[in-house]
Amino acid sequence: MKFTIGVDYGTNSVRAILVRTSDGREIGTAVVQYPSGREGVLLDPADHNLARQHPGDYLVGLEESIRGAIAQASAFQGFAPDRIVGIGVDTTGSSPLPVDAACTPLALLPRWKGHLAAQCWLWKDHTSHEEAAAITAAAVRLRPQYIAKCGNTYSSEWFWSKIWHCLNTAPEVFDAAHSWVELSDYIPAVLAGVTRPEDVRRGVCAAGHKAMYSAEWQGLPDAEFLAALHPKLAELRPRLYDVAYDASHTAGTLCEAWAEKLGVPAGIPIAIGEMDVHYGAIACGVTEGTLVKVMGTSTCDCAVVPVGSAVADIPGICGIVNGSILPGHYGIEAGQSAVGDIFKWWAEVVCQGDSRLHAQLTAEAAAQRPGEHGLLALDWNNGNRTILVNPRLTGLLLGQTLYTSRADVYRALVEATAFGARAIIERIREYGVRIDRVVCAGGIAEKNAVLMQIYADITGCTMQVAGSSQACALGSAISAAVVAGEHADFASAQASMASIKDIVYAPKPENARTYDKLYAIYRELHDAFGGVNKAADLSSVMRRLIEIKTAATTPAAQAEPRSPSRPPAEADLAPA
């Protein structure tokens, strides 16, 4: 009996699980909340686009979560730590962090510890929207192939936008950084005892989806292109990487120091790091024809197509990358910038309730028929990742009367995210990729049958739920089992270790008919405010509001007298 560890770095916490390689059975798990910031995220009260994380939290969490999972597993008959044969890691992304020449994150050095730019730039940091727009414009002009596979739009959430924004706004940090490492590459490198950035084995998942890496053009964007953005980005390029690897490779083997810390055999293989959802898709049994949606604060959608198939570039999709999910397959990634976060905003920020209020609003919403509340919302409170790729879009709620209840709005927001999901599915299908069923993972999918039925009714797809509550961590453990040689390949590992729950949410035709009408309205608003419909173009509206907001909150404006009602800075780091 052999076991592997899967470690999943989320937005607010890290989780480790221990699973049996023969059948994927989970025998131990532990979660560690990041101690810094607000729920693990460093914020800037003056700029809601900013979201950073302290790398020290990752190391504390790595040790504590794995030790916790092992401790829990020790009661399991047949388990012993020396039967652990591999470790896999997945993380959020693109979450790059600046490191020095010893591969130490700058934020772990006393000099930089308190500097927000020296932290890990969390996936949902949108401060670099201007740089993203400039990269898109430069690529359209100079290297259209670089962004053809990521929807022709480079995102503010991604690697180069963030590094360039650091260079533009905190050049002292940029200059102090020897290299930049994705979190999904950094953690495996820590476990492998890597002490030089050039020895970090980079995964093709983050590289291909977030950093415009492709074997087609021998690696990252070329120096000439980077120099056109900024000469210092071209200078950085040789200190990054030339090759990135899929999950058929290892990131290295467990070093003595971490083996001792964790009580795990040294020398066991460490799987290549992938982004959370990509490994989660593996645990949901992703194969051609299955769309995996990992639903949490935001949603990430994954599909695969065997290499050798004709795959067109799909506008607005986050990327089509060879090997980013499964070796031998193109990985297709899409996503919604906010899903659970929108429900949380409504129930907790606006209605100031807690999890019980979510349950109550869900129950009230469940009593309604489609269309009964008269509302329509756009799911853009955190921008739109797919298919508009525009972080500067904002939320919209329409149709409210003097009688509109909080449950009405809650249901409308659930529907809005389902409409967003449908827009993604339709876009992928338009370009010839099969989607026969949707498998969802994450707490929302497991707990909220009302939402799942709404998703089925709106998308017209059969919805299923992952067998594991920890699909991302399980996918990491599956990848570890493959590189440990416990399974011949991913297909056989998935057959043994992945699972799907029995419950199936099928679309109800009478609901689908109403939702088709509502989706038509959603698309009308989506296209008008998203700038797709040039005839009824309201695409400047949300941007202009943000510009006015920015002007109202610039330092110059803040110099004027005002009431002292601002919240205190929440960027305080937890004690090391």
Add this chain to the structure above:
Amino acid sequence: MKFTIGVDYGTNSVRAILVRTSDGREIGTAVVQYPSGREGVLLDPADHNLARQHPGDYLVGLEESIRGAIAQASAFQGFAPDRIVGIGVDTTGSSPLPVDAACTPLALLPRWKGHLAAQCWLWKDHTSHEEAAAITAAAVRLRPQYIAKCGNTYSSEWFWSKIWHCLNTAPEVFDAAHSWVELSDYIPAVLAGVTRPEDVRRGVCAAGHKAMYSAEWQGLPDAEFLAALHPKLAELRPRLYDVAYDASHTAGTLCEAWAEKLGVPAGIPIAIGEMDVHYGAIACGVTEGTLVKVMGTSTCDCAVVPVGSAVADIPGICGIVNGSILPGHYGIEAGQSAVGDIFKWWAEVVCQGDSRLHAQLTAEAAAQRPGEHGLLALDWNNGNRTILVNPRLTGLLLGQTLYTSRADVYRALVEATAFGARAIIERIREYGVRIDRVVCAGGIAEKNAVLMQIYADITGCTMQVAGSSQACALGSAISAAVVAGEHADFASAQASMASIKDIVYAPKPENARTYDKLYAIYRELHDAFGGVNKAADLSSVMRRLIEIKTAATTPAAQAEPRSPSRPPAEADLAPA
């Protein structure tokens, strides 16, 4: 020392005040809440457009409020009931009620008491939107002059729409009605002891603004036009009225029965009834160049232009009527369908707070700079009365992020109503009517300095506040003082009895600059969703949502099984 009584019928209660005719000093007041329905309004849980009132509440309220005001005034040195020389009445409108041949409201007869169609059709009842559209269409085709003075659009809130809707949906009530009387005419008639509908002195205020009455075409719409709507409306016409009167006339004199009930001298004159805001405008010192805004659940705006001036028809305005406010002046009426109601919806329905929450949200909103919340709302939760005249428009909120607070939205909703106010002011000015200053009346104006400053900043107008907290009732008392001969005319009565508070809200240029940008966005959305901008036309969006909602809540849909979570019917009448 002489005194008059002013009685003001609001949406939820009736108030009587006793004032000294020499200086308008208020020496007694009493308020009576209507006992029936929810806060005095009879509702239909299946149709949010419905709003009725039980006429019995009016009579109970008339007696109790006047007696209460007199009781309070009895402590005042120099007052005695026999020094009361006149009574004036104002009410909401258009609030027509069906009466029998003895001028008894049908709803006071046992047979009809429980029938919603037999009650008073409250101003904010929007059930007759289809009839309103049909009247507009017929008038455009057959009698454009009938609606040229009311913005070329006949409203679902008005007299003929409501009567026709009664005919279409409750023909038994229509057939049982000998005539229909506006509430503002009914109460003075009750005081005068009128026992036949043909003896009711109708005021030109409701007649001209709500019933397409004009001396130009010898009264109400002609029988041929009404027959084109429905033959039974033409048959009703002779049982209505041919002449309507301005406030230089009386509605009659106090009858013995009511004199005895009230303890007031019989035979004193009763002023012609006007709608609340029109008399309120008089108490705010309305003259050429002053716009009076009476702000409450909704807002009504009044201005006057001397008869003899060239006054164009103003599209989207509720009416331009000779004598509707002041004798010898055209009265111009406009209005916003919901103002205080929108703040109440947010703070009480969504945030489930009370008046303290209003105060807290106002304080938090006050700490913000214009534009800082990044939001923009349309103030259409109850439709748009002026300038779009479309009750089937609904609310819109745009710009929300995951951090948008309830105070952010509260401020955005206040601003939305101010943008709506600006749209009205701009429309009136476009057609050559002077507006030099705005005088506001009502609790919101008195209590909410933050809102008043926002209104000044957004409209660019100096904002002032009425001297009396009971401007409408005071205006009624002023009119009573004129017909009682205590003042030679309205100008001298206003000079003695009307007043304005010392505080002046002047626009702040730096705020106005930001608000000009936000107003441009408001207009862009207003014009797109309101159907003004035919290029970027989203005007069908809100209507289609209402149609889908209606389909989801029709009896056929309700026959399907559903959860039993509907509220109970709230149309129960208070005991007689």
